[in-house]
Amino acid sequence: xxxxxxxxxxxxxxxxxxxxxxxxxxxxxxxxxxxxxxxxxxxxxxxxxxxxxxxxxxxxxxxxxxxxxxxxxxxxxxxxxxxxxxxxxxxxxxxxxxxxxxxxxxxxxxxxx
Numbered sequence: 001x002x003x004x005x006x007x008x009x010x011x012x013x014x015x016x017x018x019x020x021x022x023x024x025x026x027x028x029x030x031x032x033x034x035x036x037x038x039x040x041x042x043x044x045x046x047x048x049x050x051x052x053x054x055x056x057x058x059x060x061x062x063x064x065x066x067x068x069x070x071x072x073x074x075x076x077x078x079x080x081x082x083x084x085x086x087x088x089x090x091x092x093x094x095x096x097x098x099x100x101x102x103x104x105x106x107x108x109x110x111x112x113x
Contacts, residue, residue, distance in 0.1 A: 003035075004020070004025075004051075005023055006023045007021055025053075044058050067112050073110040074110045077110065078103070085098055
């Protein structure tokens with residue numbers, strides 16, 4: 001088994017023949033299995049200074065990513081929780097204040113950074 005830092009991929013002679021990138025380094029089947037297991041647990045496979053694959057934690061999300069995540073979570077909660085109250089308030093089955101309180105609760109649950 002081989003790992004090429006130029007592609008971030010794994011290669012084997014049986015499958016890829018002589019089409020393995022020139023920067024590929026040999027790894028054992030056990031190393032490959034450990035890397036795949038680590039990746040499935042949320043780690044990233046990245047090359048070290050010698051081009052050998054290692055596991056590392058993914059980078060922390062950016063402020064923009066956190067803002068997008070909060071907006072997405074809010075939108076889903078509005079549809080599920082606040083919108084039904086809004087329509088009930090339109091029919092007189094709930095108050096406008098109940099709807100607005102739910103909107104504020106959702107904003108508090110999913111604050112924007």
